[in-house]
Amino acid sequence: MSTAGQVIQCKAAVAWEPRKPLSIEDVEVAPPKVHEVRIKIVATGVCHTDREYLYEAGKGMKFRPFPLVLGHEAAGIVESVGPEVTKFSPGDKVIPLFLPQCGECERCRSPKTNQCRKNWANTQRGVLADGTSRISCKGQQVYQFLGVSSFSQYTVVPDTSLAKIRSDAPLDKVCLLGCGVSTGYGAAINTGKVEKDSSCAVFGLGAVGLAAVMGCKVAGATRIIGVDINTAKFEKAKEFGASECVNPKQCSRPIQEVLVDMTGGGVDYALECVGSPIVMSAALESTIDAWGTCVIVGWTETEAMSVVVEKILMGRTLKGTYFGGWKSVEDVPKLVDDYMNKKLKLDEFITNILPLDQINVAFEDMTSGNSIRTVISLSTEETSGYSYKMNN
Numbered sequence: 001m002s003t004a005g006q007v008i009q010c011k012a013a014v015a016w017e018p019r020k021p022l023s024i025e026d027v028e029v030a031p032p033k034v035h036e037v038r039i040k041i042v043a044t045g046v047c048h049t050d051r052e053y054l055y056e057a058g059k060g061m062k063f064r065p066f067p068l069v070l071g072h073e074a075a076g077i078v079e080s081v082g083p084e085v086t087k088f089s090p091g092d093k094v095i096p097l098f099l100p101q102c103g104e105c106e107r108c109r110s111p112k113t114n115q116c117r118k119n120w121a122n123t124q125r126g127v128l129a130d131g132t133s134r135i136s137c138k139g140q141q142v143y144q145f146l147g148v149s150s151f152s153q154y155t156v157v158p159d160t161s162l163a164k165i166r167s168d169a170p171l172d173k174v175c176l177l178g179c180g181v182s183t184g185y186g187a188a189i190n191t192g193k194v195e196k197d198s199s200c201a202v203f204g205l206g207a208v209g210l211a212a213v214m215g216c217k218v219a220g221a222t223r224i225i226g227v228d229i230n231t232a233k234f235e236k237a238k239e240f241g242a243s244e245c246v247n248p249k250q251c252s253r254p255i256q257e258v259l260v261d262m263t264g265g266g267v268d269y270a271l272e273c274v275g276s277p278i279v280m281s282a283a284l285e286s287t288i289d290a291w292g293t294c295v296i297v298g299w300t301e302t303e304a305m306s307v308v309v310e311k312i313l314m315g316r317t318l319k320g321t322y323f324g325g326w327k328s329v330e331d332v333p334k335l336v337d338d339y340m341n342k343k344l345k346l347d348e349f350i351t352n353i354l355p356l357d358q359i360n361v362a363f364e365d366m367t368s369g370n371s372i373r374t375v376i377s378l379s380t381e382e383t384s385g386y387s388y389k390m391n392n
């Protein structure tokens with residue numbers, strides 16, 4: 001029976017306040033309004049950025065309004081579309097996007113950036129274009145994180161923040177292309193423009209960093225040095241293409257000096273995938289003075305990094321990347337194709353698959369360093385190799 005036009009009751013993990021675990025609640029998801037699409041979320045990854053906004057709110061991250069449904073790395077199926085939606089139909093497989101691509105603004109028309117600003121201010125405030133959210137709980141509006149909110153069995157997103165993907169894509173794998181893997185991979189390929197036979201250092205070997213290692217490998221880098229304070233990440237990094245790994249905690253000198261010595265002057269490319277201003281400065285200083293490029297991938301909003309002027313003066317380049325430089329709506333389906341054609345790894349990032357009611361375990365595993373990515377399964381359909389029945 002069609003649910004189009006009706007309010008849907010479903011389960012969601014609600015963040016009632018900062019620094020508290022998520023709470024599984026019955027929520028109401030309103031039908032999509034003009035240029036909006038309601039999707040059934042089948043699977044969602046838990047990204048470091050979700051953790052930062054929940055547990056580090058006010059500490060490096062701008063404050064987002066609560067209550068909030070987090071989650072922004074997902075895949076699902078279109079349930080219904082609002083008025084004037086022309087590019088999506090019920091049943092389409094889709095990946096919601098925290099970065100829109102309206103296709104019309106000056107930034108969308110420029111090949112220089114992926115920074116579409118459609119609905120930007122509203123998205124950052126946790127609401128859709130009309131200034132309200134489509135999710136409510138116990139009669140209260142629940143804000144939508146980055147315009148997505150995938151820790152809910154259903155959500156509503158703008159039609160400019162949605163990529164339609166091929167019908168044979170396994171949603172419990174390609175969800176990772178909604179954020180972490182696309183970001184790290186694109187940081188190396190699009191933003192860093194890593195060259196063949198170059199040397200690279202990747203700081204932080206979580207999902208984003210491993211995807212950056214994969215990008216450096218695909219670009220043909222010969223030396224890829226993984227840097228992490230958790231030695232347990234090294235084996236995986238080598239599987240993804242790291243040629244060697246270093247733990248800064250086991251070095252007697254600053255990591256940038258170690259890397260400069262290891263490479264006889266500095267790496268060609270450094271990618272910071274941690275989100276720490278101190279690591280960012282170290283990453284910049286680990287590149288070769290004459291032409292080194294440092295890409296900031298790690299996310300912090302209110303903190304400053306320190307740059308010794310001479311380090312830039314000599315010819316280094318410091319860049320940042322948001323969603324790996326990909327034009328979201330048009331590039332995500334191509335990344336799905338690359339995965340289906342075995343050009344891109346995804347399965348190897350997934351440490352665990354858990355039901356929604358164990359989502360706090362995913363946060364704990366990320367904090368303790370026990371997981372690369374936990375995928376949360378929100379539906380019994382369309383997930384490969386795992387079946388879970390929601391206890392409604």
Ligand code: NAD
Pocket residue numbers: 047048049052179180183203204205206207208209227228229230233248273274275276279296297298299300321322323324366369372
């Ligand atoms: P993660 O927590 O899974 O991985 C971070 C890794 O960094 C861990 O392995 C940890 O041990 C390591 N680490 C911590 N401190 C370190 C240090 N001092 N030196 C070296 N390694 C250290 O996180 P993730 O999901 O891979 O995300 C990584 C970063 O990327 C986060 O800051 C996240 O917010 C950011 N991010 C940015 C974008 C973007 O668009 N720019 C998108 C997604 C994620």
Ligand code: ZN
Pocket residue numbers: 047048049050072073179180
């Ligand atoms: Zn993310």
Ligand code: ZN
Pocket residue numbers: 100101102103104105106107108115116117118
């Ligand atoms: Zn645009």
